Amino acid sequence: MLSLALTTGDMIKATRRPGFDPDGSAFFMPSGKGPCRFGQYHRYHRQVLDNLGLNRVEVLSPMQDESLHADFRALDKILC
Numbered sequence: 622m623l624s625l626a627l628t629t630g631d632m633i634k635a636t637r638r639p640g641f642d643p644d645g646s647a648f649f650m651p652s653g654k655g656p657c658r659f660g661q662y663h664r665y666h667r668q669v670l671d672n673l674g675l676n677r678v679e680v681l682s683p684m685q686d687e688s689l690h691a692d693f694r695a696l697d698k699i700l701c
Contacts, residue, residue: 625662629669636675647679654686 632648635641648670653660663682670678683692 622658624659625665628662629666632666633669633673636670636673636678643675643677647681649681651689652682652684654684660685 628650635646635648636643648666650663650666651660652663663680667680670676670680681696683689
């Protein structure tokens with residue numbers, strides 16, 4: 622659970638920096654399946670950001686499986 626607290630704290634700190642733009646910002650927290658809780662972090666982060674009034678900040682959470690590479694290729698086309 623320490624890693625959940627650390628990643629959540631880092632996200633909140635980033636939103637408190639001067640010049641943070643909720644409309645132009647996103648956090649990357651992959652999703653996953655299986656017994657590890659890491660795959661659920663993005664859901665908790667979404668709740669925290671919403672509770673802070675930062676519902677416009679995106680949380681990008683691609684699934685960590687064979688589709689991950691296809692998701693990154695699609696993202697590359699959007700960003701470039």
